[in-house]
Amino acid sequence: MHKTKQISSVQNTLVKKILLLKEKSRERKKSGLFIIEGLREIQLALKGGYEIETVLFQKDVIDENETFSLFENTQFTPDYIEITKDVYQKLAYRQTTEGVLAIAKGKPTLLNDLKLPNKNPLILVAEAPEKPGNIGALLRTADAANLDAVIIANPRTDLYNPNIIRSSVGCVFTNKIAMGSTSEVIDFLKAQNINIYCAALSASENYIKTDFNPGSAIVVGTEADGLSQEWLNSSKQNIIIPMQGEIDSMNVSVSAAILIFEAKRQRNFE
CATH class of the missing domain: 3.30.1330.30 (Ribosomal protein L30/S12)
Structure with missing residues (x-):
């Protein structure tokens, strides 16, 4: 009773x-x-x-x-x-x-606590996202794609902000999530032999030419500032989604979804 x-x-x-x-x-x-x-x-x-x-x-x-x-x-x-x-x-x-x-x-979000399920994980990294709505949308995409992990580098808000929970429709609870500084995240990925692919405008190739089958981290920045130079210096290859209109970028969650599901397509939606 x-x-x-x-x-x-x-x-x-x-x-x-x-x-x-x-x-x-x-x-x-x-x-x-x-x-x-x-x-x-x-x-x-x-x-x-x-x-x-x-x-x-x-x-x-x-x-x-x-x-x-x-x-x-x-x-x-x-x-x-x-x-x-x-x-x-x-x-x-x-x-x-x-x-x-x-x-x-809450749960710990330390990188050292993050357990990856296989040797070729597919991970989303978001650097310094500050809009809860964007973070929530990224987590929804990660859940939809069943990513192995989401890592937030240089976080500007805590994970349990009510707006993140609301905009993620609860997907903040369904993803493996870790946080750390950009340097810590880069060191973690390199130690795990995970290729880093940065969504960036400079020195980039079309994302569909990239092989996402090995362990891969797709890294996205904010729409206002993009990615820090530290990420660009560590990138195996910068990738770009070709634009056919007048603008040169899309909402970060939309861009991430396109890149993630191309990687999933290559992996036969495993």
């Missing part, structure tokens, strides 16, 4: 803590906790092995038993808290989600 607590005041201490986790990267890093919103996102987090400490639900939106059933086949026994509509609206990022929120523990 599950015990359920109730919170009806937006001035409650836990409500204030959740608001800090929602709004402050510093609080997420300090506590090691973050907020998940929505049924699908919670289910993906559980599938990804994330530990969930607390579940808050609005009973007139989601049935109590449906909330309990999320954890039937897991090792976790979270605290269950029923909240009022006013509290939910205070906490929720989206007013259209299914009336359920969770407090979860």
